[in-house]
Amino acid sequence: MKTLAAPALLLAAALAGCESTVNLPEPPHTPRVALLYTLTTAPQDSSFRALYAQRQLYVSNSQRVFDPSELTGRTDAAVELRDATGSVVERYRPTRSSNASSTGRGYYRPVLGFQPQAGQRYTLRAALPGLETAESSLVMPAPAVIESATYVARTAPNPGSNQYQGRLSVVLRDDPASTDYYLAFARVLDQQGQPGEWGAVDVDYDSQGSVVSIGQFQLSSPGQQYSLYPFADTGVNGQRIALASDVSFYRNCFQGQGNCAAPGYIEVYVSSITPDAYAFYLSRRRYYDSDDNPFAEPAPLATNVRPGYGLFGGAADATFRIRIF
Template sequence: MKKSFLWLPLAAAGALAGCESVVSVEPPAHTPRLALIYTLTNGVAQAGNWQFYGDARDLYVSTSQSVLATKNLTGRADATVELRDDAGQVVEQFRARNRNQYANDTVRGYYAPTRGYVGQPGQRYTLRASAPGVETVEAALALPALPVLGAGSFVPEAAAASPSQNQFGRLSFAVFDDAATANYYLAYARVLDASGQPWGRVFQDNSDRDDQVGPDVNLNRFDLSDPGTFYQTLPVSDAGRNGQRLVYSSKVRFFYSPPSGYGNYPNPPAPAFIEVLVSGIPADTYNYYQSVQRYYDTEQSIFAEPAPLRSNVPGGYGLFAGASDVVLRIPL
């Protein structure tokens, strides 16, 4: 039996003097289940050398634990995971790997594909995972059709004194939405040098936005996502504008990011292109990332509305996500 104590603010405690009580709470029963996250794509991002995703799209497998557990979550390296197509054929299998290729990594749970399979937009897939001591789980999705992009542009502000300093400008592009279906999208951007090598990341600058007052979750605003950061994965829905163009136009900034991530680079190469990647995502993927934003926005307040994370893994927890990627390259 565990006891829970609710401490009131000082003023309220004074008003309720003599009314303090201790309530005994029975911890809820918990059955450990598989928890995983994986994003199936059509391979465009991998072929385009989009390393800045980090581990965000990789397969990670763990086991759930009680809400009262205080130990850190630990992934497991003994899971068997396979991807099947709509005909039931195994098209991809995974092996456990270290998260850090340069050192022994204590964070288990990450897996690498062994066949190099890329998803086919419009096709259905099933992800099946099993591990000792827990029930086998399966999750399914249909990889969306490829987004259709219009022309893009970048209008710079005054040039920075050095390429390594923050550079600002307005980035614009459009998605031609399909009126026949409900659609959901994510957008990312990075900067390349003249040889097409990664130069730096692009960040949305909201200082000149006139819609900053109000809820953080804005279903009708097309935002640029920050790769590798779940809270800054910002999907957009075509709800209310189905079949219309979804236009992104916002002030952005970027600066030189050395490939190694550290060191002194006094003479960085000049930036040559902004590369925009737009992903068509399934409804379950959209709902999951919306729930992540709501969860973080509660800031762990006991007075906030409940913000449970969505899951599309029956019998377990997590997300089997999909992303049909299209790239647009804009000369600087």
């Protein structure tokens, strides 16, 4: 039988007796603009809604540290995008919502149809009544270069669950002249190359061959903020970068529902993201990992909005379409 060392027993006894209540003073708080936005080279009406929905502009105001209320978005923000000359190239207005308390409150969409260009500098400015105007700037990254991508089915489709499983491999040709940051996503298209009745292409966590590790080039899920795996080329700058993962997806259509189109393609998206976006996604993972852990180190979210909080990031997408059936 294993025995505990004396120091461990003393520590356990001390923790067991710690039941006193400690009143912590609330730190002072000045309300600021809080926003989240990823400027992208893709059109905002893209059919890959799961990906671009999370890139929408969201505006709110900061809350006190001890405020337990649910964060509520603001619909009265004035937001504009300026180019390097200071000219306004895009403006934003709230998305329509039939319910003022719905989860759609606080989201905005662009109205001028501006398309940002790689290598150009842009500044986002957001103002809320009574708060100091916040702004942030970035330089749009260049799209990644996808050298090759393959999908190999591992199992026959399951008639009961409509599940498809396979091995997805992607190879990037990395630019040696710059430090680059990437995110990878994938979706399914039908035989005509159109989105269909399928769920997201996700890492197959039930597969023994799937190991998700921070710091590796992995497939991310556009529908889950926690399942974003940003990758930096700092250790492999200028080399070919490979992603290889067991994946699965489901057809959300069953034979009793009528005509169920067969999948035809997997379309891979590799997003080149800005350094601030990379830092924000990493800090958000640390924040989620420390949730409800009283012994975790503080995990503040990275921000590049001044004065204020949040992220103004950029993403340039490269796509590669793989015929699967």
